[in-house]
Amino acid sequence: MSVSDATNGRPEPPEDEEGSADLFRTIGRQVRLLRERVGLTQRELGERLGYSEDLIRSLERGRRTPQPEFLAAADELLGAGGLLRAATEDVTRAKARARVKHPDWFRGYARLEGDAAELHEYSNHVIPGLLQTEEHARALFKMRKPLLDEAMIEQRVTARLARQELLTRWPTPIVTTVIEESVLRRPIGGWDVHERQLHQLLKLGQLRSLELQVMPLDRMEHAGMGGPFILLTPKARTQVAYTEVQNVSKLITDAEEVRMLAARYGSIRAQALTPHESLTAIEKLLGER
Secondary structure, eight states: OOOOOOOSOOOOOOHHHHHHHHHHHHHHHHHHHHHHHTTOOHHHHHHHHTOOHHHHHHHHTTOSOOOHHHHHHHHHHTTOTTTTGGGHHHHHHHHHHOOOOOOHHHHHHHHHHHTEEEEEEEESSSOOGGGOOHHHHHHHHHTOSSOOOHHHHHHHHHHHHHHGGGGTSSSOOEEEEEEEHHHHHSOTTOHHHHHHHHHHHHHHTTOTTEEEEEEOTTOSOOTTTTOOEEEEEETTSOOEEEEEETTEEEEEOOHHHHHHHHHHHHHHHHHSOOHHHHHHHHHHHHHHO
16 A cells, blocks of 8 residues: 545635646646647657656646746747746745645655655555556546545545655655555556556656666565555654555654664565566566556
């Protein structure tokens, strides 16, 4: 299981949050119009700028915050004449005002994650939230029981995507993750959605700051049978651990408990495929369909 971004209520968003969302949607529409004007698809734009098609789609829908480096690169590539670059200051102010809502049981971890210098996750049930495509995340929330209404689903998808900015900011934290092979074989959302999710993992696996490993099904010894967990080191602070089961979470700060989980994670990584072998395994899964 991975960390979820579920919220238990649906309060009205504050004015600042609504204003930020409107700004991001407006910029997204501008990007789409400029892209279509030069005859590029979302995939082609992403390839030329070094971003995934899923991220471009999310940006154009206003569900992802446009980063300054994206605005500058897109402005030049699309011949926007400074239109997109000029929005950088407004986006920076909007990010400072915007608040992504998390439930009480998740809020403490979310604050630490946003300030992470290192993050290490073992996931045995789902693709880690930081690595999910928008489609995959939406599929997970749509199948949740009790059922969520459409507005709540969109709110939770937005919150999950907002967390992923951790992977593209600078300085970028060191991130490692070990995912069970069984997770990669489960076609959440259908085969088309799952195929794009696997391609997303391959792309993320190329990042210098991220090491992705697969725990194969044929291992006769497995140090992670106690369940999923996250090790997180905030900037200039000591490492903590986080566990979550059925929306019941525990933030672990006791040094000895954290040490034991860190040792366990070391064993899990040693038993898993190497990062290179793991990407090869994912490519093989894509070829099996």
